[in-house]
Amino acid sequence: MIELSRLSLCMIVKNEEDCIGRCLDSVKDVVDEIIIVDTGSTDRTIEICNSYGADVLQFSWNENFSDARNYGIERATGDWILWLDADEEVDKAERYKLRDSLYQDDYDLLFIHLVNYYGNEVDPDKVINVEHSRLFRREKGFRFVNKIHETINANEILKTKEELERIGRIPLKVYHYGYLNRAVDEKKKYERNITMLKKELDEDNHSPWIHYHIGSEYYRINEFEIAFEHVNKSIVEFILAGYTPPSMLYKLKYSILISLGSFEGAWPGIEKAVALYPDYVDLQFYKGVILYYKDMVQEALKVFDHCIELGEENLKYLILRGLGSFQAWYYKGLCLEKMGEIEEAIHAYQESLSQCDTLDAAREALNKLLDKEVR
Structure with a gap:
């Protein structure tokens, strides 16, 4: 029984x-x-x-x-x-x-x-x-x-x-x-979280995670420079404690640098992060974005292809929906368009929209190319 x-x-x-x-x-x-x-x-x-x-x-x-x-x-x-x-x-x-x-x-x-x-x-x-x-x-x-x-x-x-x-x-x-934005505003989560986190930061032997969480709070309100300072401190504290910094820290770090448009500052450091977590699609995607904006388009194209191969099922990581699917296809389209491969770019934008029909950037890029084709 x-x-x-x-x-x-x-x-x-x-x-x-x-x-x-x-x-x-x-x-x-x-x-x-x-x-x-x-x-x-x-x-x-x-x-x-x-x-x-x-x-x-x-x-x-x-x-x-x-x-x-x-x-x-x-x-x-x-x-x-x-x-x-x-x-x-x-x-x-x-x-x-x-x-x-x-x-x-x-x-x-x-x-x-x-x-x-x-x-x-x-x-x-x-x-x-x-x-x-x-x-x-x-x-x-x-x-x-x-x-x-x-x-x-x-x-x-x-x-x-x-x-x-x-x-x-x-x-x-x-x-x-x-x-969701409404829930965050109604609960005043930023004010509550940042106050509690800063109190914990003042305690002896605080966890290296505290700087990461503070950085995340500042990132959420677009205070990118302050967020960057805290995520770097978190990385250092993990290393000093004898641990490999968790993947989430590098995801936040390079998301901040991209938000700041600091592509030179992000390269080649992103390579070391990807080497630590080669199967993390978000880091691969950020690497592709950095390469694209550094005009290393062919290299970026290979990275976005790899993102699509990796997909978004590896949930041991914090995965942002789209980075192994429709966003990667959109950036693949940008790369192909920049390389003059117009038919392939059109296909990439169409594939992106087939996976997410609300991605306005892909729709605008596609329509622009189709208008040129008609003319």
């Missing part, structure tokens, strides 16, 4: 009446208990959570997201913990995969596919994809660390080769709406 495993949903919330129902609706039929840690809601959040049969716990906010999450985990009774944010939603067509995953005895920690929307509205072509650890066995001692941008302490629990092999993945998408 198969022993039934129980699944606990653990969340922390504050004033989430606009989205908490959507989140709970997406998992109510597949979890065995709902543990909600409320850090001071003054709207209908608690009332809505109660309507789903949640166990709502009060937690006095101490400016530490990990403490709040761990408070909920300590009171959960399930064999497995699923953690979500209120501004997230599990794909309803895939949610039963959560139940299937409970009986995979080979794993202690499971990753899902996190789909992060950005921009003014939900658009499947404006997303950042990455795999994210969201399910873990309660009895293994997993806990959250870091006051902000909290993460699971997987490195402390899974150390040996055998233990690391107990990390798995399930084909389940979770949609995150919290960084």
Whole structure:
């Protein structure tokens, strides 16, 4: 007889009446208990959570997201913990995969596919994809660390080769709406995050990630010079601590330099980043953009072809939708047009638009070439 495993949903919330129902609706039929840690809601959040049969716990906010999450985990009774944010939603067509995953005895920690929307509205072509650890066995001692941008302490629990092999993945998408422009503005996330991050930066032995997260906040509001300063400090701190800087740092660094139009400053440094992470399509794409604007067009064309070959399925990296598909085809078109290969350029623009019909730059470039062809 198969022993039934129980699944606990653990969340922390504050004033989430606009989205908490959507989140709970997406998992109510597949979890065995709902543990909600409320850090001071003054709207209908608690009332809505109660309507789903949640166990709502009060937690006095101490400016530490990990403490709040761990408070909920300590009171959960399930064999497995699923953690979500209120501004997230599990794909309803895939949610039963959560139940299937409970009986995979080979794993202690499971990753899902996190789909992060950005921009003014939900658009499947404006997303950042990455795999994210969201399910873990309660009895293994997993806990959250870091006051902000909290993460699971997987490195402390899974150390040996055998233990690391107990990390798995399930084909389940979770949609995150919290960084759409409206949500960021309403929640005043920039002000909250930057204040907390700077406080943590003042602490002794702060994580090298703190400068990265500060840089990300400044990047989001187009303060590129300040963002660049912080991402470089993060890279240095990782190196001094004896670690290879994570791929996300180089993605942010070269995105900043491209935003600043500093193509000379980005070359040839991008080569070293690509050598560290050769299968990271975003870094390859940035290399292609840098080469294109340095008028190294033939070299850039080869890079964009490689981006298309790599695609966007390698979710161990933070992947910006389009860089291994329609954006790479658009830049391929630019390269071909510059080389005088007009028919091939037209095909590239058409391919780009077939994958994303809202890419105005590709449409304008295509129409311009077609108008010339008619004349």
